[in-house]
Amino acid sequence: MDRFDRIFKLHNLFINRRTPISMKALKQELQCSRATVARALEEMQDYLGAPVEYNKKHNGYRYNRTSGERPYELPGLWFSADELHGLLICQHLLTRIGPGILQEQIRLLQNRIETLLALHPEAAKPKLANVKFLTVGGRRLSDSRHFLNAAAALFGGKRLSIEYRARSSNKHSRRDVSPQNLLYYRENFYLDAWCHLREELRIFAVDRIESAEILPEDAIVLPESELHTYFASAYGIFSGAARHTAVLVFSAERARWIADEHWHPEQQTKRLDDGRFELRVPFNDHRELLMDILKYGADVEVREPEFLVAAVVEQVEKMRAMYLK
Structure with missing residues (x-):
């Protein structure tokens, strides 16, 4: 923990309680020596104007809450090194999920975060090139x-x-x-x-x-309930109230993945006695669901409804005919 992390931690300790905190407790919270805690307290008082006071009666430290109309806050935008690392990764993610979107704003955000991170001389700068986000099927915006x-x-x-x-x-x-x-x-x-x-x-x-x-x-x-009924009740991007329920049974091997996957907020799941996994998902338009079913090949069997079974068979037959020419 560097000195800025210690100051940030002390501030959170003082701002969230009214009773004094002993030096022993501060040493435990910061996991450092008495001298290091004392130095951090001095920096808060001398450089940041923090109203830190020692209460002799209770042998502890606290913020003097009578010195101002509002609770004391650290000046400027303060983050710990770990929080800044997290923000940089979030910023890195933004550049990947929407290339070209908010490009200038994201660049300014990154510069600001890196400037704040430079105030933590002991903190390593993240190697963002080693944080990878693989996207498949993303379409670039023209404007x-x-x-x-x-x-x-x-x-x-x-x-x-x-x-x-x-x-x-x-x-x-x-x-x-x-x-x-x-x-x-x-x-x-x-x-x-x-x-x-x-x-x-x-x-x-x-x-x-x-x-x-x-x-x-x-x-x-429109009311949120109406939006949910139209946009979120059925499977995938196709809107409208769900009128059907697909019953899919995955092989025991594939079940190790499917059991942890979230296909729909109202899905129902059941592990079968032979190790296979049953998944029930509501849908309206079957086209997107059909694509997701086909990518699992022989590892999934469609049980219901009949028209979805027929749609899978039709696609399999078309693929078979294409490769047997």
């Missing part, structure tokens, strides 16, 4: 301003006028929407919104938004 405008409209409670090209049909449309949520799902960002053109809830892939303008009109904000 990060569309994401920023969507976020600003969401946080400001305003409507958004967008030009959108649907990936499924490649058709272009212009519409006004009331943003409800920003969703990061499977390496990409989506905007949950009330569409004033269709007069219903819709999901828009942010990378398919070609322009986004914040409007002066207030957005329609």
